[in-house]
Amino acid sequence: MAFKGTTNDMTLSNASLNKLKVSDSSQSPWLNENVKAAGLFLFSLALFLGAWELAANMNWLTKGMPTASKTIEELWWWSTNPFFDNGPNDLGIGWNLLISLRRVAIGYTLASLIAVPLGIVIGISPIAYKAFNPYIQLLKPVSPLAWLPLGLYIFRDSELTGVFIILISSIWPTLTNTAFGVANVSPEYLDVSKTLGASKLRTIFKIIIPAALPNIVSGLRISMGISWLVIVAAEMLLGTGLGYFIWNEWNNLYIPNILVAIFIIGLVGLILDSVFAAFEKFVAFGRQS
Amino acid sequence: MSLASPKFTRPSLSHSTSDLTHDAVPLQHIDEPTVPSAQLSIKNVTKVFQGKQDLFSKLSRKTSRDFTAIEDITLDIEPNTFVSIIGPSGCGKSTLLNMIAGLSDISSGEIFLNNQPIKGPGPDRGMVFQNYALMPWMSVEENIRFAVETVYPKMPPKQLTRIIKENIQLVGLTGAEKKHPHELSGGMRQRVGIARALAINPQILLMDEPFGALDALTRGFLQSEVERIWEQQRKTVIMITHSIEEALLLSDRIVMMTKGPAAQVNEILEVPFPRPRNRETIDQHPAYHSLKTEMERHLFRETQAVEAARIR
Ligand SMILES: Nc1ncnc2c1ncn2[C@@H]1O[C@H](COP(=O)(O)OP(=O)(O)O)[C@@H](O)[C@H]1O
Ligand SMILES: [Mg+2]
Numbered sequence: 001m002a003f004k005g006t007t008n009d010m011t012l013s014n015a016s017l018n019k020l021k022v023s024d025s026s027q028s029p030w031l032n033e034n035v036k037a038a039g040l041f042l043f044s045l046a047l048f049l050g051a052w053e054l055a056a057n058m059n060w061l062t063k064g065m066p067t068a069s070k071t072i073e074e075l076w077w078w079s080t081n082p083f084f085d086n087g088p089n090d091l092g093i094g095w096n097l098l099i100s101l102r103r104v105a106i107g108y109t110l111a112s113l114i115a116v117p118l119g120i121v122i123g124i125s126p127i128a129y130k131a132f133n134p135y136i137q138l139l140k141p142v143s144p145l146a147w148l149p150l151g152l153y154i155f156r157d158s159e160l161t162g163v164f165i166i167l168i169s170s171i172w173p174t175l176t177n178t179a180f181g182v183a184n185v186s187p188e189y190l191d192v193s194k195t196l197g198a199s200k201l202r203t204i205f206k207i208i209i210p211a212a213l214p215n216i217v218s219g220l221r222i223s224m225g226i227s228w229l230v231i232v233a234a235e236m237l238l239g240t241g242l243g244y245f246i247w248n249e250w251n252n253l254y255i256p257n258i259l260v261a262i263f264i265i266g267l268v269g270l271i272l273d274s275v276f277a278a279f280e281k282f283v284a285f286g287r288q289s
Numbered sequence: 290m291s292l293a294s295p296k297f298t299r300p301s302l303s304h305s306t307s308d309l310t311h312d313a314v315p316l317q318h319i320d321e322p323t324v325p326s327a328q329l330s331i332k333n334v335t336k337v338f339q340g341k342q343d344l345f346s347k348l349s350r351k352t353s354r355d356f357t358a359i360e361d362i363t364l365d366i367e368p369n370t371f372v373s374i375i376g377p378s379g380c381g382k383s384t385l386l387n388m389i390a391g392l393s394d395i396s397s398g399e400i401f402l403n404n405q406p407i408k409g410p411g412p413d414r415g416m417v418f419q420n421y422a423l424m425p426w427m428s429v430e431e432n433i434r435f436a437v438e439t440v441y442p443k444m445p446p447k448q449l450t451r452i453i454k455e456n457i458q459l460v461g462l463t464g465a466e467k468k469h470p471h472e473l474s475g476g477m478r479q480r481v482g483i484a485r486a487l488a489i490n491p492q493i494l495l496m497d498e499p500f501g502a503l504d505a506l507t508r509g510f511l512q513s514e515v516e517r518i519w520e521q522q523r524k525t526v527i528m529i530t531h532s533i534e535e536a537l538l539l540s541d542r543i544v545m546m547t548k549g550p551a552a553q554v555n556e557i558l559e560v561p562f563p564r565p566r567n568r569e570t571i572d573q574h575p576a577y578h579s580l581k582t583e584m585e586r587h588l589f590r591e592t593q594a595v596e597a598a599r600i601r
Contacts (some may be wrong), residue, residue, distance in 0.1 A: 286472075
C-alpha cells in the first residue's frame with residue numbers, strides 16, 4: 001500500500017516500553033518506575049530552572065533574556081488575568097487562545113468532514129484510490145504556509161484564510177490513514193459479512209468503518225497535532241490569536257511573554273493530544289493500532 | 290412457539306446446556322422440520338487460480354502460471370450427516386470449502402445445495418472460521434446479534450433477543466454476553482464463532498479447521514461440545530481438520546483428499562460408531578483402530594509425496 005508510514009510512532013514506542021518494564025513495583029511502592037521517573041523529572045526541572053536563573057543573573061545569556069523567576073511571574077500573571085481586552089494589540093492570553101482554538105476547531109472539523117468520507121471511498125474503491133492518489137501525493141508535502149498568500153488573495157480575510165490553512169494542511173493525515181485503514185480491513189471480517197449476505201451499505205457501516213476506526217482516529221490525532229502546529233505559524237501573519245500574540249511580543253521585544261506563550265501552546269497541544277490518545281485507546285478494543 | 294417469521298423456526302432447547310451427560314439429551318429434534326439440514330452435491334468441481342500473464346506483470350517480471358488447486362471433485366453429502374475433510378496441508382481443502390461458502394469462484398463444475406446451484410455467499414450456509422473472525426468492537430452478544438439481524442432484518446426484538454440468548458446458552462457462554470473478544474480465551478472465542486454460525490439457523494455448517502488455533506486441552510473440550518450440540522441439531526456439517534482423532538470422534542463420513550496440485554478425493558471412509566459418542570470410550574469400538582491406521586497411512590503417504598515433490 002502506498003498509505004504507509006502514518007502510524008503513530010509515539011504509541012508504538014510506548015507499547016514496547018511497557019513490555020520491557022520489570023514488574024518489581026509490587027514489592028517497593030516507593031521506588032517503582034513511576035515514582036523514580038517523577039523524581040528525575042522534578043530534579044531535572046529544578047536543575048534547569050536553577051541554571052537558567054543563574055545564567056540570566058550573571059548575564060551569560062543574550063542581552064534581554066529574562067530570568068526564570070521573571071518568566072514564571074509573567075506566566076502567573078497571564079494565567080490569572082486571561083480575559084481582558086484593550087484592543088487587538090493588548091488582548092488577554094485567554095482570548096487569544098480561544099481565537100486560535102476556534103480557528104483550529106472550524107478548519108479541523110471541516111477537514112475531517114471531508115477527509116473521513118473521502119478516505120472511506122478511496123479505501124473501498126481501488127479505482128478511486130488510483131484516481132485520487134496523484135492529488136494526495138502532490139499536495140501532501142506542500143508546506144502549509146505556502147497556501148497563505150493564495151488564501152489571503154482568494155478570501156481577502158484573515159479569519160477565513162486561517163481556517164483555510166488549517167483545513168488544507170490537516171486534511172492529509174486523516175485522509176491517508178482512513179484510506180489505509182479501510183483498504184486493510186481484515187478479509188475475514190468481510191468474509192463474515194459476505195456469508196451472512198449483508199448489504200454493501202451494512203458492511204460499510206457495521207464492519208468496515210468500525211474495523212478502520214483505530215486508523216481513522218490515529219489519523220485524526222496526527223491532523224490535530226498538525227493543525228495546532230500550523231495555526232501558530234499562520235497567525236503570525238494574521239491579526240489575532242496566540243501566534244499573533246507571539247509576533248506582537250516580538251515587536252515589543254518582550255521575551256518573557258514569548259516564553260509564556262510557548263509554554264501555553266505546548267500545554268494546550270499536550271492536552272489535545274491526550275484527548276485523542278484516550279479516544280484511540282477507547283476504539284482499539286484490545287487491538288494493536 | 291409463536292414465531293412471526295416462518296423462515297426462521299427452531300426447536301426450544303428444553304435441556305440445560307451445561308449438561309454434558311449425553312444420554313440425557315433427547316433426539317426429538319430430528320424429525321422436527323424446524324432444524325433445516327441440507328443435501329449438498331459437488332459435481333466435477335475444479336479450481337484454477339488464474340496466473341498473471343498480462344503485459345504489466347511481464348514488464349515487472351511478476352508473471353505466474355495458472356495453478357490448478359483441485360481437479361474434478363465429485364462428492365455428495367447427505368442431510369443430517371457430519372462430514373470431515375482431511376488431507377495434507379495445501380491440498381485445497383480451504384479452497385473447496387470457500388467454493389461451497391460462495392466466497393471463491395468455481396472454475397468449472399457446479400455445487401448444488403438442496404438442488405439449487407450455488408451462485409455466491411449466503412446465509413443458508415453458516416461458516417465457522419479458524420481464527421474465529423469475531424468483530425473486536427462487538428461484545429459476544431453483539432457479534433451474534435449482528436449476524437441474526439443481518440439475516441433476519443424484520444425479526445421482532447423479543448425473538449431476536451431470545452435467539453441470541455439460546456445460542457449463547459447452547460455453547461455454554463451464559464454470563465459472558467457483555468464481554469468483548471479480547472477478554473475471552475481462544476476456546477471461548479470459537480464458541481462465539483459457533484454460536485454466531487448456528488444462530489442464523491443455516492442449512493449447513495461449514496467449519497475450516499475450527500479448533501486448529503487452540504491448545505490440545507481446549508481443543509478436546511470443544512470437540513466434545515460440538516459433539517453434544519450436533520446430537521441436538523443434526524445439521525449437515527462439513528468440517529476441515531488435521532486431526533484424525535477429531536475426525537473419528539465427530540464424523541459420519543471422512544473424505545480423504547490427495548495432495549495438490551490438482552487434488553482429488555482419494556477415499557471416503559464411513560465411521561460406524563454409534564452416537565452419542567464419547568471420547569473416552571470411542572476407541573473401544575472394534576473398527577476404531579483399523580480406521581485410524583488407514584487414515585494415518587493415507588496422510589503419511591500423501592505428506593511424504595508433498596515433501597518429495599518439494600525436494601525435486
Ligand atoms: N488466492 C490464491 N491464489 C493462488 N493460489 C492459491 C490461492 N489460494 C490458495 N492457493 C493455493 O491453492 C492450494 C490450496 O490451498 P488451500 O485450499 O488453502 O489448502 P489447504 O486448506 O488444504 O491447506 C495451495 O497450494 C495454495 O498455495
Ligand atoms: Mg486451509
